[in-house]
Amino acid sequence: MSNRRFSEMLNQWEEQRQQKQELVTVPVSVAKKDLERLQALADVYDQPLESIMADLMHAALAEAESSIPYVPGSRVIRVEDGEPCYEDEGKMPDYLDARHRAAHPEN
Incomplete structure (x- = not known):
């Protein structure tokens, strides 16, 4: 493994560590149909359900924020x-x- 690849891997690990430190767990209720959709996305993309939910919430919040009219x-x-x-x-x-x-x- 070249020094550059090793350095990139270490940087990625550090970024992931910092991201995990920023996470908070909150209880959330979702409609059964939405949970089915979330689970289907998690299955299809081989991702943890929590990651799918967090990523979708992040994207939705960014979209909502940018949609607030001036x-x-x-x-x-x-x-x-x-x-x-x-x-x-x-x-x-x-x-x-x-x-x-x-x-x-x-x-």
């Missing part, structure tokens, strides 16, 4: 390339505040 307000908050950027009066500011509170519950 609602331009009347107040200009900055100018970029000569164009005014208006404050967002949609749900994104509230979402970002709630996300910050969830990440820092002691504040």
Whole structure:
């Protein structure tokens, strides 16, 4: 095994170790039909059910987050390339505040 391959393997192990440290277990209830679908994906792709659920949740959250619409307000908050950027009066500011509170519950 070349030094490069060995180094890549060690880096991959370290990345996996760090990812595992970030995992939290939460109880979740799902519809029986959804559990069947999840189990089918796990079987077809030879992955643990928990990994399939976590990956799907991660992808769904990223999609949901990017789908929160921007609602331009009347107040200009900055100018970029000569164009005014208006404050967002949609749900994104509230979402970002709630996300910050969830990440820092002691504040």
